[in-house]
Amino acid sequence: MNDASKKTADKKNPHLIEGGIDAIVIGSGVDGLTAAAYLGRAGLRTVLIGAGPEIGGRIAVREIAPGVEGVDGEHLVTVLDPEVIADLELYRHGIEFAARRLDTTYFFESGGVLRFDGDLTQAALLSLDDDSDREALEAFMGDVLETSAFLRPAFAPGGYPGGGDAHQRALEKSLGQASPEMAMRIRKYLFATADDVLRARFGEGALRTLLLAETSLRSGASPFEPFSFMSLLRRYAGEAAGLQGAAAYPKGGAASVVTALRRAAQAAKVDVRAATPIKSILIEGDKVAGVTLLDGGQVRASIVIAAVDAQQAFQEMIGPQFIDIGLQRMLTARRPHIASARMQIVLKGVAQDDATRRNMMRRLVYAPSPEAIASAFIDARAGRVPERLIVEAVFPTALDEGAALDKRQIMSVLAHPLPFDAEPDAERREAIRSAILDSIEMFAAGFSGRIEAEDLRLACDDAQSVHASSGAYASKPDILQQWALAAAVSGSGGISGFYFCGPEAQIGAGLSCAAGRVAARAALRAYKKGAA
Amino acid sequence: MIFPAEDFYADAPRPTPLFPAVAAHSEANLWTSVNGWTAARVYTSTAQEYECAKSGAALADLGPLARYAVRGGEAAAFLGRLTSAPALTLQAGESARGLMLDDRGFVIDLAEVSRLSEDLFLLTLPAPHARHIALAVRGLDVAAENISGDVAALGVFGPQTAGVLAAAGLKSVSETMAASGVLRGVETAARPIQFGALPGVELIFPKDEALTIWERIIRRGVGTPIGLDAMEILRLEAGAPRPGLDFMPAGRPGASPRTPEELGLAHLAPLDRGWFNGRRGLRELAGKPRRRLRALSVDAEAASPGAAVFCDAKPVGRITSWVWSPARKRVIAFADVDAASRGNTYEISATPPAEGRLAAKRFETVESALAKAFAGEQGVATDFRR
Numbered sequence: 001m002n003d004a005s006k007k008t009a010d011k012k013n014p015h016l017i018e019g020g021i022d023a024i025v026i027g028s029g030v031d032g033l034t035a036a037a038y039l040g041r042a043g044l045r046t047v048l049i050g051a052g053p054e055i056g057g058r059i060a061v062r063e064i065a066p067g068v069e070g071v072d073g074e075h076l077v078t079v080l081d082p083e084v085i086a087d088l089e090l091y092r093h094g095i096e097f098a099a100r101r102l103d104t105t106y107f108f109e110s111g112g113v114l115r116f117d118g119d120l121t122q123a124a125l126l127s128l129d130d131d132s133d134r135e136a137l138e139a140f141m142g143d144v145l146e147t148s149a150f151l152r153p154a155f156a157p158g159g160y161p162g163g164g165d166a167h168q169r170a171l172e173k174s175l176g177q178a179s180p181e182m183a184m185r186i187r188k189y190l191f192a193t194a195d196d197v198l199r200a201r202f203g204e205g206a207l208r209t210l211l212l213a214e215t216s217l218r219s220g221a222s223p224f225e226p227f228s229f230m231s232l233l234r235r236y237a238g239e240a241a242g243l244q245g246a247a248a249y250p251k252g253g254a255a256s257v258v259t260a261l262r263r264a265a266q267a268a269k270v271d272v273r274a275a276t277p278i279k280s281i282l283i284e285g286d287k288v289a290g291v292t293l294l295d296g297g298q299v300r301a302s303i304v305i306a307a308v309d310a311q312q313a314f315q316e317m318i319g320p321q322f323i324d325i326g327l328q329r330m331l332t333a334r335r336p337h338i339a340s341a342r343m344q345i346v347l348k349g350v351a352q353d354d355a356t357r358r359n360m361m362r363r364l365v366y367a368p369s370p371e372a373i374a375s376a377f378i379d380a381r382a383g384r385v386p387e388r389l390i391v392e393a394v395f396p397t398a399l400d401e402g403a404a405l406d407k408r409q410i411m412s413v414l415a416h417p418l419p420f421d422a423e424p425d426a427e428r429r430e431a432i433r434s435a436i437l438d439s440i441e442m443f444a445a446g447f448s449g450r451i452e453a454e455d456l457r458l459a460c461d462d463a464q465s466v467h468a469s470s471g472a473y474a475s476k477p478d479i480l481q482q483w484a485l486a487a488a489v490s491g492s493g494g495i496s497g498f499y500f501c502g503p504e505a506q507i508g509a510g511l512s513c514a515a516g517r518v519a520a521r522a523a524l525r526a527y528k529k530g531a532a
Numbered sequence: 533m534i535f536p537a538e539d540f541y542a543d544a545p546r547p548t549p550l551f552p553a554v555a556a557h558s559e560a561n562l563w564t565s566v567n568g569w570t571a572a573r574v575y576t577s578t579a580q581e582y583e584c585a586k587s588g589a590a591l592a593d594l595g596p597l598a599r600y601a602v603r604g605g606e607a608a609a610f611l612g613r614l615t616s617a618p619a620l621t622l623q624a625g626e627s628a629r630g631l632m633l634d635d636r637g638f639v640i641d642l643a644e645v646s647r648l649s650e651d652l653f654l655l656t657l658p659a660p661h662a663r664h665i666a667l668a669v670r671g672l673d674v675a676a677e678n679i680s681g682d683v684a685a686l687g688v689f690g691p692q693t694a695g696v697l698a699a700a701g702l703k704s705v706s707e708t709m710a711a712s713g714v715l716r717g718v719e720t721a722a723r724p725i726q727f728g729a730l731p732g733v734e735l736i737f738p739k740d741e742a743l744t745i746w747e748r749i750i751r752r753g754v755g756t757p758i759g760l761d762a763m764e765i766l767r768l769e770a771g772a773p774r775p776g777l778d779f780m781p782a783g784r785p786g787a788s789p790r791t792p793e794e795l796g797l798a799h800l801a802p803l804d805r806g807w808f809n810g811r812r813g814l815r816e817l818a819g820k821p822r823r824r825l826r827a828l829s830v831d832a833e834a835a836s837p838g839a840a841v842f843c844d845a846k847p848v849g850r851i852t853s854w855v856w857s858p859a860r861k862r863v864i865a866f867a868d869v870d871a872a873s874r875g876n877t878y879e880i881s882a883t884p885p886a887e888g889r890l891a892a893k894r895f896e897t898v899e900s901a902l903a904k905a906f907a908g909e910q911g912v913a914t915d916f917r918r
Contacts, residue, residue, distance in 0.1 A: 286812060320671035321609045325809050326635035329667045494812025 016297040021045050023303035023523065024291055025270075026278055026317070029057025029466065031501045032307030033261035034516030035523075037088050039303070040268025042524050047299060048270050049291070051277040051308075051467045056258035058462040058473065059511070065453030068405065070344040071253035072457060072465070074511045075394055075412040076102070076363065078247050079238030080257065081514040093263040095256055098400040099249040100241040102363040106210045107443030109369045109388070114206060115362075120145060120236065120245040133207060140201050145244060147185055148237035150178065154483075155234045155507045157490060157515040194223035194232060195370065213367035213390045217416050218509040220338040220475035222377035230479035234508045247363050249399045254511055261513070277467070281306070281317040281498065288497040291317075302497050302530075303523045307516060309463075309472035310489045310504040322495070330488050336474030337381045339420040339459035340509075343413040343436050346453040350407060360398035360409070366391040366443045380417040385431040389415040389439040408452060415439065422460055422470035429456060472503055482507050490518075499523050533597055533644050533725055533734075534767055535571070535760060536658040537776030538564045545570045548595025549684035549739030553746040557757045564760065567659055567680075569596035572759040581762035582858060585689065585730060589696040590758035591749065592687035592727070594734060598660035599683065602653040604674035611653055614668045615643040616792075616801035616808045622647040625709035627723050631792055631800045632661065633810030637817045638782035638789030639797070640664065641775055646723040648712045654723060654736070658775050664783075668809070684742035687725060688755065689732020696755045697733065720745070727766055765855045768864050771827045771897020773797070778825055778852040778866045794821045794871070796899060799906035821871040823849070827900060828878060828892040830854070830863040836883040841892070843873035851880060864895070 025036040028050025036048040054060050059073035077097075085091065101118030108114075120141055178186065189197065194215040195208075202208040215223045215232040222228065236245035250256045265272060277294040281304055290300035306313035310331055314323050351357045368376065368388040376386035392414040396403045403410065415436045421428055433456050437448055459473040476482050490505050492498045501519035506512055545565035548554075560574040572593070575581060584590050602611060611619035617630025627646040631639050641661060646654040655676070665676050688696050712721035721736040737745055749755050764774075773779055773795050780787035791814065792801040801808070803815055828841075828851075835854040840847050849869030857864040867878065879889040896904075 283807075286807065286815070315671055320668075321606070321613050322807055324635040324812070325613075325664065325668045328670060332667075332670055494815075 018297065018299045021047050021290075021299060021301040022527070023047070023305065024049060024299055024301045025305045025307060026281075026291065026313070027057065027307030027466075027502070028052070028055040028272070028274060029307055030059065030258060030261055030511060030513050031506075031516035031519075032057070032305070033258065033265050034084055034088070034513040035305045035307060035499075035501055035520040036270040036272075037261060037265040037268050038517060038520030039305075039523065040265060040270040041088070042527075044303070044524075044527065046268070046270045047301070048265060048272045049276045049278060049299070050272075050274045052465065053275045055262055055272060055274055056255065057466045058468075059254045059258050060465070061253075061255045064344045064410075064455035065346045068346050068408070068410065068453070070410060070412070070455060071255045071396070072342070073462065074254040075342070075396070075414065076247045076392075077240045077250055077254065077257065077511055078235065078245075079508070079510040079512045080240055080248075081512050081517060082239050082242060084513040084517050087517070088261065088264040090257070090260040090264060093260040093267070095260040096251045097241045097248050098251045099361070101243050101246040102249060102394070102399075103361075104247070104363040104365055105359050106206075106213070107364065107366045108206055108209060109367075109372060109442065110206075112206055114210060116210070118246055119243065133202070133205060136201055137207055143185065144233065144236055147182070147189060148233040149244060150182060151186065151233055152237045155237050157486065157501070157505045157507070157518040189229050189233060191226055192229050193226055194229040197229045198223075209367050209370055210365075212370055212373055213365060216373055216377070217365075217390055217392060218340050218414070218475055219478075220336065220417075221478040222374065222417075224374055224377075225478065227478040227480050231508065234479060235510075238508075238510065238512070249394065249396070251400050251402055253396055253400070253403070257511060257513075278317060280319065281313070283318060283322050283495060283498075286494070286496050288495055303499070303527060304497060305499045305501060305516075305519050305523060307501045307519075308466075309468045309502045310485075310500065311469035311472070312467075313500060313502060314489070318495070318498075324494070327488050327491075330485055334471065334485070336420045336459075336471040337383075338377070338417045338475040339473070340414055340416040340475060341418050341432055341436065341459070342457040343415065343433070344455045344457075345411045345413065345451055346405075347409045347411055347447070347450045348407070348452045349450060350409060357398070360395040364391075364393040364443070366393075366439055368439075368442075377417050380419045383419045385418060385428070385435050387435065387438070388442070389418070389435055391415050391436065391439045391443075393440070413440065417475065418458075420459060420471065420474040424458060424460065429458070432456065432458070476508065479507065497523075497526070533594070533656050533727070534642060534658055534772050534774055535566055535596065535763065536641075537774060538566055538571070538760070539568065540564075542568055546681075548593055549681075549742045550593040550595055550686060550746060553743050553750075554593045554757055557750075560759075562759070566596035566760075567598065571596050572757070573761050574759040575757045578759070578761040578765070579858065581756060581758040582765050584756040585758055585762060585766060586859075587691065589688055589690040589692040589755045590762075591696075591755045592689070592758050592763065594685040594687045595680075597680070597685065598657040598678065599680045599685065599736070600655040600657075600665065600676045601679050602655055602674060602676045603651055604672070605651060606672040606674045607651050607653050608647075610668065610672050610674040610676070611645050611655060612806055613672075613809055614665065615645060615655070616805060616811075617643055617645040618805055619645050619647070619653065620806055622653075624649050625711060627725075629726075629800055630808075631797060632657070632664070633792070633801060633808070633814060634782045634789070635810055635813055636782075636789070637791055637810045637812075637814030639779065639792055639795060640782050642800075644725070648721060648723075652712070654721060656734075659781070682739055683736050684739050684745070686735045686737075686745065686749075687727065687732055688735065688749075689725065689727050689730045692754065693732050696749055696752075727763065727770075730766060730770075764853075765857060768827070768853065768855050768866065769857055769859055769897065771796070771899035773825055773866060774853060778868070790823065790825070791817050791821065793818065794823045795825050796827075796903045799902050802906070824869055824871045824873075825852070826867045826869055826878075826894055827897050828865050828867050828880070829857075829860055829895045830865055830880060830890050830892040832863045832882070832890045834883050835863045835865055835880060835890070839883065840881040841867045841869055842879040842881075842889060843869065843875050843877075845879075846873075848873040848878075860895070865892070867892075 022044035064070035240248035501515035505515040542565035615630040782789035854865035
């Protein structure tokens with residue numbers, strides 16, 4: 001047998017035990033790639049293992065109509081971790097922004113339209129006629145941006161209350177040092193409903209409606225529930241392309257972030273293995289010892305980072321007999337009710353008028369009335385498809401020259417809130433599709449006539465595509481509950497050498513990569529300590 | 533197995549399956565409620581019952597304790613997770629004590645595990661923990677059935693336990709090995725128990741057969757029913773802390789939780805035993821006790837729960853429970869004290885209307901001797917001095 005055929009035979013050997021590896025990263029999504037790149041750059045022999053055939057997790061390029069490709073997962077970048085961009089040199093690895101601060105045009109049920117500047121600190125540029133509204137908005141945005149910047153550490157993985165590490169101590173210290181005014185403001189914002197805060201600032205006006213829609217988008221908590229205002233603070237605490245609270249569009253869509261991360265991982269000599277399902281994580285004593293693959297083989301390493309959902313990592317891969325009952329309760333008690341849906345629509349023809357063309361270069365948000373938002377959350381929680389949805393839409397083909405199509409446009413839509421279904425039937429999908437199209441018709445009358453093809457993607461489809469638990473990408477509950485769960489999973493069940501950076505480790509939605517960074521840094525600290 | 537604190541405010545406690553039998557022997561007719569079940573404080577007199585347990589055989593209605601039949605292929609793994617008892621290494625017939633800990637390593641309750649067969653275990657707890665158990669079952673091939681109300685449980689202990697069992701025709705019941713089977717037509721499980729320092733046997737049988745077994749033993753004229761008050765003396769002499777009295781189980785509202793080490797029960801949750809719930813949290817807490825539960829012998833006729841405890845004239849804690857010990861001819865008590873107070877002698881405030889302070893001294897109990905031996909084995913420093 002020559003060397004090549006021997007290697008092939010070894011690869012097929014289901015009982016191969018592979019050693020000589022320092023760290024294993026499970027899950028090939030953005031957080032997994034980030035963690036692996038950090039470990040690789042630090043000189044650790046790192047293997048990244050993904051269950052699916054593609055690297056990138058749920059963010060993937062897919063043919064959504066004959067000859068037309070779309071990007072699954074995220075259609076905008078709002079909270080990409082600036083430290084990851086800098087540390088992994090993502091600009092050098094090809095990330096480039098087609099639009100760094102997208103203006104937003106808000107459409108209201110009443111037929112009104114408002115434009116919001118992409119730079120939130122320039123809120124005065126908003127197309128408001130009323131000076132008092134303008135002043136109220138300026139004052140409000142000033143407060144909110146200042147508060148959210150102050151709270152940024154609390155929204156970072158590992159930094160939240162209950163995180164129990166240096167980040168938490170730093171956060172507590174900074175909160176302790178907050179000025180009385182800031183402390184009072186945080187207390188008010190922490191417990192208040194978004195509606196209370198916004199009504200007090202803007203009365204019944206359009207600004208309240210607009211900001212209620214922003215708060216609610218992608219959140220599992222209704223803006224009429226306590227702690228809901230924190231969702232908006234969290235959104236504005238994030239950075240995209242170096243700008244606080246901005247929405248940016250990378251060239252090639254979110255998939256280009258994956259490409260850049262993958263290049264960073266490859267440059268760091270990470271061994272990337274796709275289509276390699278993992279059966280379990282090996283625990284010996286209180287320490288992680290590697291992973292067992294579905295084919296029976298073993299890969300042994302003293303560091304394992306799980307970048308898959310918590311249900312999979314703790315319940316299935318580690319097993320209930322090795323995790324604390326309290327952590328298991330937190331994982332099994334979660335029952336997502338609310339989810340968002342993505343729809344990518346191929347539209348025939350190109351816009352002729354300037355106003356439409358300008359709007360296509362912006363982020364468009366349809367903000368139903370506060371009553372409609374409240375009713376939508378009630379319906380979605382009860383398992384019904386709401387009549388009116390909050391819709392966020394962008395036109396990748398307009399924003400990105402590389403994505404342009406011949407006499408066609410792609411409209412990428414995110415609709416919220418919808419009932420979460422683990423296994424929706426065709427009827428439910430049709431109801432969701434109709435509700436989304438009806439809501440779009442509210443601000444783009446007659447648009448349905450231009451639809452050439454459409455592709456609806458629900459939270460469960462994202463989960464299925466990456467072999468995750470069905471609820472992994474459902475909308476998250478209020479920030480307090482997210483903090484509690486994130487603190488529990490980031491503790492990694494106390495298993496030495498095991499770190500977690502799945503979706504539950506991140507506060508809020510969006511493409512961030514910060515969880516991967518934090519997990520990798522924690523692993524490196526422990527590795528260096530052990531080596532020393 | 534130790535009874536938890538009585539629930540003084542419970543309304544209309546349910547009769548235990550053995551209640552019709554034991555009630556007929558209750559001259560004092562003094563009852564209380566434990567876990568919502570009736571429990572006799574005294575049958576005849578505390579002194580007589582205590583003496584009988586020390587020199588003869590005592591019969592205790594253990595119905596108020598919580599019992600679970602645990603079945604399934606992963607029953608051992610489940611119990612090894614739920615409690616610190618070494619369930620995975622138990623052979624059929626063996627029993628072991630352990631603790632139930634929360635995720636942070638604080639004590640929720642005491643636990644006793646008996647392996648009756650390959651995939652059948654009996655779990656006995658001072659109090660039911662239905663929710664905690666239901667959560668721990670998830671994901672494992674195991675069924676934990678609460679059989680507390682369906683079975684009668686009779687504890688037989690004292691030096692003449694074997695005699696009682698033989699007299700009742702239960703010769704095949706071993707004092708050292710747990711077993712289940714049909715005894716003279718009655719389906720019975722038996723397991724060794726320790727009540728304080730007294731070895732004994734617990735018989736568990738269907739509630740419909742409660743009177744049959746009871747009558748078999750009583751007719752022979754051996755064995756005396758024993759109530760909670762006499763058992764309390766045995767408990768304190770053995771140095772076994774009582775949940776809800778000497779410590780508040782972790783998770784109770786307002787509870788200041790205690791680690792095994794703080795309760796002097798570190799030997800029941802050794803860190804080198806296989807993984808159990810809370811072990812990782814316990815590892816963080818090990819060697820850093822904030823409080824200590826001390827067994828004290830007091831030169832007095834009486835004491836009072838809550839009495840202040842002083843060390844070097846400084847207040848360091850309080851008395852949590854006390855009794856008059858006929859064996860020691862003194863008041864013996866548990867005191868929850870600051871871990872920094874390392875002395876052998878203490879003072880406690882006298883019970884009003886008396887004034888002043890009473891001298892108190894630590895004494896070694898069966899439990900503290902086990903803890904001391906364990907600490908020696910582990911090579912950790914112990915502050916115990918005789």
